[in-house]
Amino acid sequence: KQWYQRRVAITAGGECSVECGTGFTQRERSCDSPAAAYGGQECIGDAVNPKTKKCKGRCRPGPNDGNWSEFTEWSKCSRQCGGGVMKRSRKCDNPKPKHGGRLCGGEEAEMKVEKEQMVCNEEICSKNGSWGRWKKIQGCFGPDSGCEKIRQRVCEMPIGGGAPCEGDSELRTICLNKVGQVGCPAPVQL
Numbered sequence: 001k002q003w004y005q006r007r008v009a010i011t012a013g014g015e016c017s018v019e020c021g022t023g024f025t026q027r028e029r030s031c032d033s034p035a036a037a038y039g040g041q042e043c044i045g046d047a048v049n050p051k052t053k054k055c056k057g058r059c060r061p062g063p064n065d066g067n068w069s070e071f072t073e074w075s076k077c078s079r080q081c082g083g084g085v086m087k088r089s090r091k092c093d094n095p096k097p098k099h100g101g102r103l104c105g106g107e108e109a110e111m112k113v114e115k116e117q118m119v120c121n122e123e124i125c126s127k128n129g130s131w132g133r134w135k136k137i138q139g140c141f142g143p144d145s146g147c148e149k150i151r152q153r154v155c156e157m158p159i160g161g162g163a164p165c166e167g168d169s170e171l172r173t174i175c176l177n178k179v180g181q182v183g184c185p186a187p188v189q190l
Helices: none
Strands: 002-009 022-033 048-056 084-091 113-120 148-152 170-174
Antiparallel strands (some): 148 170
């Protein structure tokens, strides 16, 4: 008698042992070419070969929805004082959506990336005092003024613990007459 060989699944229901993914097949043979009859002998040996072979199921997997990965670390604050922003984000890649699956966030807000931000360093920035421009020279005044020219400037006040302005708010110089000697101009007669 001769064996008739054919491929069959390890499990019933098709060529491969699984519908989706990777499975296995085994070779099986039947003793029917011709079948034993009238007291004839059955075939000798096993009908099923114990060796297996990998196979792939022929189905298409169903949709797999995406899921969020962990958030990244917070970024550095965008400002050192006066209110800055820190940011972080996460991706829809744990796993990524496949085979028509939905992005993360649900039906209405489907997103690939989610971003968050938070206010930071809200304390007032300290600022040192700074001098404004010198004002126009005020002319030489009479004997009661000491015959001086005076220039003045104003300090813009420091903020948040900043240092005050350094230096003088006035600059005084002695008046000189027309020949370059110290002296006050003569008073104007009315």
